[in-house]
Amino acid sequence: MPGAVCIDRHPGRYVGVADRMEVAMGKALDRVRILDFTHVQSGPTCTQLLAWLGADVIKVERPGVGDATRKQLVDVPGADSLYFTMLNHNKRSIEINTKHETGKEVLERLIRACDVMVENFAPGALDRMGFGWERIQQINPRMILASVKGFGPGPYEDCKVYENVAQCTGGAASTTGFLDGPPMVTGAQIGDSGTGLHLALGIVSALFQREKTGRGQKVLAAMQDGVLNLCRVKLRDQQRLECGPLKEYSQFGQGIPFGEATPRAGNDSGGGQPGWILKCKGWESDPDAYVYFITQAAAWGRICDLIGEPGWKDDPEYATPAARLDKIPQVFDRIEQWTRTRTKFEVMDACNPLDIPCGPILSMKELSEEPSLRETGTIVEVDHPERGPYLTVGCPIKLSDSEAEVVRSPLLGEHTAEVLGEVLGYSGAEFDRVVASGAVGNVTAVAAE
Ligand code: CAO
Numbered sequence: 500m501p502g503a504v505c506i507d508r509h510p511g512r513y514v515g516v517a518d519r520m521e522v523a524m525g526k527a528l529d530r531v532r533i534l535d536f537t538h539v540q541s542g543p544t545c546t547q548l549l550a551w552l553g554a555d556v557i558k559v560e561r562p563g564v565g566d567a568t569r570k571q572l573v574d575v576p577g578a579d580s581l582y583f584t585m586l587n588h589n590k591r592s593i594e595i596n597t598k599h600e601t602g603k604e605v606l607e608r609l610i611r612a613c614d615v616m617v618e619n620f621a622p623g624a625l626d627r628m629g630f631g632w633e634r635i636q637q638i639n640p641r642m643i644l645a646s647v648k649g650f651g652p653g654p655y656e657d658c659k660v661y662e663n664v665a666q667c668t669g670g671a672a673s674t675t676g677f678l679d680g681p682p683m684v685t686g687a688q689i690g691d692s693g694t695g696l697h698l699a700l701g702i703v704s705a706l707f708q709r710e711k712t713g714r715g716q717k718v719l720a721a722m723q724d725g726v727l728n729l730c731r732v733k734l735r736d737q738q739r740l741e742c743g744p745l746k747e748y749s750q751f752g753q754g755i756p757f758g759e760a761t762p763r764a765g766n767d768s769g770g771g772q773p774g775w776i777l778k779c780k781g782w783e784s785d786p787d788a789y790v791y792f793i794t795q796a797a798a799w800g801r802i803c804d805l806i807g808e809p810g811w812k813d814d815p816e817y818a819t820p821a822a823r824l825d826k827i828p829q830v831f832d833r834i835e836q837w838t839r840t841r842t843k844f845e846v847m848d849a850c851n852p853l854d855i856p857c858g859p860i861l862s863m864k865e866l867s868e869e870p871s872l873r874e875t876g877t878i879v880e881v882d883h884p885e886r887g888p889y890l891t892v893g894c895p896i897k898l899s900d901s902e903a904e905v906v907r908s909p910l911l912g913e914h915t916a917e918v919l920g921e922v923l924g925y926s927g928a929e930f931d932r933v934v935a936s937g938a939v940g941n942v943t944a945v946a947a948e
Contacts (some may be wrong), residue, residue: 510516512892513746517544520930522924524628525533525901526550526552526553526582526766526901527553527898527900527901527905528549528552528553528554528703528901529553530553530555530820530899531549531553531554531614531615531706532554532555532612532614532922533546533549533550533555533556533557533558533613533615533616533617533737534557534559534609534610534615534616534823535556535557535558535559535616535617536559536564536568536617536620536625537558537566537617537618537619537647538568538619539566539567539619539661539691540568540586540662540688540692540695540840541619541647541689541690541691541692541694541695541698541722542618542619542698543566543568543586543587543694543695544688544692544695544696545557545617545645545647545695545696545698545699545702546585546590546617546874547586547588547589548616548695548696548701548894548896549702549898550588550590550701551588551589551893551894551903551905552894552896552901552903554615556589556590556591557590557591557592557593557609557613557914557922558590558591558592558593558604558909559593559594559595559609559937560586560592560593560594560595560597560911560912560936561594561596561939562594562595562596562937562939562940563911563941564910565585565592565594565671565911565912566587567874568580568583568586569583569911571583573692573885573887574590575886576885577933578857578885578886579883579885579886579908579910579911580818581889582787582908583908584866584881584883584889584891584906584908585889585891585892585908586884587908587909588891588905588906588907588908589882589904589906590908590909591909591913591914591917591918591935592907592909592910592912592913592914592915592917593912593914593918593919593939594912594915594939594940595609595938595939596938596939597628597630598628598939599936599937600660600933600936600938600939601724601936601937601938601939602653602869602936602938602939603629603925603941604646604933605933605938605939606630606920608639608643608923609918609922609923610630610635610639610794610925611638611639612709612923613642613680613923614641614642614643614706615642615643615644615645615646615702615705615706616635616642616643616644617645617646617698617702617842618644618645618646619646619647619648619649621659621747622648622649622656622657623657623659623661623821624705625646626786628761632644632717636715639715640714641709641713641714641715642715642718642885643705643706643709643715643716643717643718644715644718645695645701645702645703645705645717645718645719645720646696646718646719646720647694647695647698647721647722648660648705648715648719648720648721648722649664649665649668649719649721649722649723650668650721650722650723651719651721651724652915655668655723655735660690660722660723660751661690661691662684662690662691663690664690665689665690665694665722665723665725665726666684666685666689666690666726667684667689668722668723668726668873669689669722669723669725669727669729670726670727670730670733670734671684671685671687671689671725671726671727671730672684673760673761673763674762674763674764676763676765678750678755678762678763678764678765680697680763682763683763689726689729690722690726691722691727693726694721694722694725695720696725696728697724697725697728697842698718698720698787701718701720702718703717704718705718707851720880721932724915727931729760730838731781732769732770733761734761734941737760737761740757740759740760744756745757745762746759746763746824747767747768747770747771747773747824748764748767749764749765749767749773749775749827749828750762750764750822750824750828752825752826752828754825759916760927766791767827768793771825772793772795772796772856773793773794773827773830773831774787774790774791774792774793774794775791775792775827775831776790776791777789777790777791777792777831777833777834777835777837777839777843778838778839779838779839779842779843779845779846779859780839780841780842780845781842781854782812782839784798786862787843787861787862787865788842788843788860789848789860790838790846790847790857790858790860791857791858791859791860792831792834792842792846792850792855792857793855793856793857794830794831794834795856796820796854798854798855798856799811799812799820800812801853801854801855801933802834802853803817804857805837805849805850805853805855806833806834806836806837807837808833816829818857818936829869839865843859843860844859846859847859866878868920869891875897876893876894876897876903876905877892877893877895878889878890878891878892878893879892879893879905881906881907884907884910885904885905885910889945890894891905893905894923911940912939912940912941912942915939915940915942918941919933919934919942920940
């Protein structure tokens with residue numbers, strides 16, 4: 500067609516100007532096909548996001564075994580765990596023993612048929628399987644190979660890594676917790692899910708670049724790098740420390756000297772506006788009856804009126820942020836006297852109209868029951884044939900032209916026959932040969948279920 504711009508020359512996967520209308524009506528990543536060779540959390544987080552954005556994600560799993568998380572932290576006997584289901588929505592599952600000769604043949608066809616291969620095996624596993632970068636490029640030069648590893652090149656590059664190891668080696672643990680306590684890990688999965696997010700950005704960027712160059716490339720997101728990126732402000736503070744104490748850290752106001760490295764700052768705000776977690780009504784019995792309260796400079800006068808200290812507005816000891824720096828604990832003690840007389844939601848209701856930044860500490864129970872999160876699809880109820888309905892976090896990124904619907908995770912090998920036939924073109928005797936080889940699991944049994 501005259502003027503047609505081929506942005507994907509892969510056989511059978513042509514997308515041109517004529518298709519643009521159709522693409523615009525569909526999903527952002529329509530026609531992008533992903534070979535999902537990921538397991539546990541970091542890689543699956545990435546491919547799940549891409550699937551929500553419209554990519555066709557085909558998860559390759561070891562026959563009869565699958566992703567280890569299917570059977571970890573099991574709550575419903577016999578059913579895939581929430582650990583697995585909540586990280587693998589909108590995907591198809593094919594069983595392939597990639598160390599079996601026929602399995603290698605099937606994987607090769609899959610590499611030809613896909614745009615991106617995502618993996619987070621231990622360092623060297625892909626090479627040992629016979630599918631290193633050179634081999635992948637030979638099979639499909641347009642392939643983007645995206646990997647999560649614990650570390651980038653360097654002394655630890657061969658190490659296996661899990662979430663908390665990444666939090667510790669990326670600077671999060673040394674800067675989290677209270678000054679007088681040990682390093683702490685955080686509940687947010689910044690090592691796994693955080694790195695998965697980084698990888699997803701690398702993948703869509705590589706796809707975009709491939710439109711111009713026609714070439715695939717390698718994308719690496721190391722968990723240490725991802726965590727360090729999220730701890731950027733702490734490296735900022737490390738350098739500021741060389742110029743003197745970090746005055747916004749409450750230890751400054753308490754007269755505690757600083758050491759050589761960025762210290763743990765408890766619940767101090769990470770920015771220039773002091774913040775603290777304060778008790779609210781009911782804190783004695785409810786572990787989440789707290790509010791995060793920020794004494795933003797612009798709101799200081801209104802805070803003083805609200806807590807019953809109007810005199811602080813003009814008192815030179817309290818009137819300016821600089822004057823208050825050495826009194827942060829005292830100021831928050833006083834504010835807490837006020838927050839303790841109200842529930843965390845009453846504090847929010849009182850502060851919001853006054854533009855005082857604060858936020859209730861919400862429990863997972865409260866979040867799961869929050870109607871507004873249900874309405875936006877951030878919390879979704881999904882039905883599953885083995886386990887029945889369960890709650891999950893939907894796509895946290897909202898595109899106005901690419902709505903993300905959440906589809907339940909696949910059963911192990913649920914789509915083996917479908918992918919072999921529709922995607923890889925196996926049929927008749929060839930299909931039977933592959934199935935009979937034992938390299939792709941028990942296809943008949945799955946189909947009969
Ligand atoms: N067919 C045949 N073999 C398969 C297969 C398949 N479909 N899928 C995987 N395998 C094999 C791999 O080839 C590997 O074999 P070798 O050891 O012989 O090379 C083996 O299964 C195990 O892979 P692994 O070493 O990656 O798995 P593990 O459970 O021992 O380690 C983890 C898990 C996460 C520590 C490691 O994969 C890792 O460090 N990954 C990178 C960092 C990462 O993503 N961490 C986040 C994990 S989430 O907290």
